[in-house]
Amino acid sequence: MREKIYVGDSNLGFGVFANCPIEPREVIFYVTGPVISLDECLQLPDQGENTFQIGLDAYVNPGYPGKFINHSCEPNAGLIDDTCVIAIRQIVPGEEIRFDYSTAMLERLWELDCRCGSPRCRNKVRDFDLLPIGVKQRLLRLGIVQNFIVEALEELSPLPHNSSKIAAGNV
Numbered sequence: 001m002r003e004k005i006y007v008g009d010s011n012l013g014f015g016v017f018a019n020c021p022i023e024p025r026e027v028i029f030y031v032t033g034p035v036i037s038l039d040e041c042l043q044l045p046d047q048g049e050n051t052f053q054i055g056l057d058a059y060v061n062p063g064y065p066g067k068f069i070n071h072s073c074e075p076n077a078g079l080i081d082d083t084c085v086i087a088i089r090q091i092v093p094g095e096e097i098r099f100d101y102s103t104a105m106l107e108r109l110w111e112l113d114c115r116c117g118s119p120r121c122r123n124k125v126r127d128f129d130l131l132p133i134g135v136k137q138r139l140l141r142l143g144i145v146q147n148f149i150v151e152a153l154e155e156l157s158p159l160p161h162n163s164s165k166i167a168a169g170n171v
């Protein structure tokens, strides 16, 4: 079977591109690699720039193709179940696949000047909880925010849907 993606030149260095049409919610690839701690991230030659945060102190140090996926403030893909990259809209062959790095960032360590080129660019890539409320809501609705972040946010300030869940559980 032909691979769904290939790694090629992007305006941000390397990038991951679609090799075929990809439908919304379709699985594109899984991010694979050893799971390491934040301390171990910081000891990597690139200080963990390409790692995917999957827990408060857990990161996947990805191999091909995950290490090559770039960020966009207006992404066509997202992460579910920690390491699964899915499309969030139709993607055409040759289109670069990007996700919003902030959906996998909650650490108060890292910030990046954004050059994604989207008209909706936020200029800085930063921790999820620091995003404008409208952006947060949109990403949460799409279900592409890492589980550990959703859980951490709910601990800070319970979301309305939680209280209804608790109420339903009490019946």
Ligand SMILES: [Zn+2]
Residues within 6 Å of the ligand: 072, 073, 074, 114, 115, 116, 117, 118, 120, 121, 122, 123
């Ligand atoms: Zn941007």
